[in-house]
Amino acid sequence: MTALAPRPSAELSTDRHDPRDDWHDEAKKLRGVLEELYGDQDPLPTTAGAWCTRQKSAHTRRAYARNLLRWEAYARSAGIHPFQARLPLADAYANHLAQQPGRDGNTLSPSGQAQALAAAGSFYDYAVRIQAVPANPFTHVERPYVDPDHSPTQGMTPEEVERLITTARDWAPRSYALVTLLYLLGTRIDETLALDVNDLGYDRGHRTLPLLRKGGKRQLVPVPPLALDALEQHLDGRADGPLFTTESGRRWSQPEVWKHLRVLARAANIPGADSIKPHTLRHQFITDNLAENVPLERVQDAVGHSDPRTTQRYNRRRRALDDHPAYGLAARLADRMQAQKGDE
Known part of the structure; x- marks a missing residue:
């Protein structure tokens, strides 16, 4: 077999393609931020962008870049x-x-600390692999203990959820559509905001939406009639573009949604309104379904958890409060005190 010989240099194309043009947008943005700080000759921006673009989902790429x-x-x-x-x-x-504050203003949670350290460690693992650095400085850093049974997300009562949805309905069609989707489908906020209008589909009698889950997994979920009605009111005949937009037509961002949900929660007189976040409604989807004895595996599949312990963790917080023996003890003490008062 004759080996292929390279063409003479005069025949080589002068049109050169930059592989970085094929990166995901999050990686390009990260590289751009670092180039402003270090210049385009420093290896850090390109190494960071190459590492970022390897991550499977946009959510992970954004989180890793931020950390x-x-x-x-x-x-x-x-x-x-x-x-x-x-x-x-x-x-x-x-x-x-x-010692740093998280989004809620409190000290960054152990899981938040662990995620930040994991992102840094992942970056250096990649940098070592491509021989940009000799070793990973985070390999032997002690990680904070993360309780696998703890969910920091604030919960609501069914009455509070209903008040929030009613307030959103009276506020604006976009607000109503967002809140009903987050609660009735149990979606993550990044999954929801990534959707486009033409993603709304049809399958075997169901109106559907395709969600891009953590790890790049795709899942088709049904849109129940109440959420579909809210969506159709919100879209008002619009057939393209992002599912949720700002007044200027730009895709609605997560920080804007966080702020808007807290405005709605305050208007609905929800206790702890300033701690409400999009994940609160996903939390409610899980706990409210489990409270109604929907089988754990069905709820787990619906929210895209790979481990049933993750799903059960949400329910464990609810039961730890609702079924706490302090309530029974307090009720018995109150009865005795009332009886004693009657004897006097």
Whole structure:
């Protein structure tokens, strides 16, 4: 067999393709942010973008990029290039995270700290693999303990959920459609906001929406009549573009939705309204279905959990409060005190 010989240099094409043009948008954005800080000759921006684009879902890419920038800012504040970081700096960063506020204003949760450290560690694993750095400084950093049975998400009563939905219905068609979808389908906010109008489909008598779950898994879910009616009112005949948009036609963003939900919660007089978030409605989908004795495996499949323990964790918080023996003890004490008062 004759080996293929390279063409003479004069025949080589002058049209060169930059492989970075094929990256996901989140990776391109991350590279751009880092290039503004380090310039286009530093290897960090391209290494970070290449690592980011390997992640399977847009949600993961955004989370990893956000957490890498958090670590980069910390290293830069110490006057250390991320590629020169060693274990002592990574240890100090772990301690720093434990003192930082999360989105709710409280100290960053152990799971939030663990996610930030995991993202940084993943980046360095990739950097080691492509020989950009000699070692991963996060390999031996102690991770915070994350209780597998704990769910930090605030819950609501059925009456509070109904008030929130009614308030959204009276507020605006977009608000009503969003709240009903999040509650009745138990979707994550990123899955919901990624949808386009033409994703609304039909299958065997069901109106459907395709969700891109964590890890890149795809799942077709039915849209129940109440949510479908709310969607159709919201769309008002619109046949293309993002499912949820701003008044200017731009895709609605997660921070905007967080803010809007809290406005609705305050208008609905929901206790702890300033802690309400989109995940609260997913939490309610799970706990309300399990409270109605819907089999665990059906709820697990509906929300796309790979492990039933994750689904049960949401329910365990509800039962720990609703069934706490303090209520029974307090009721018996109140009865005795009332009887004693009657004897007097």
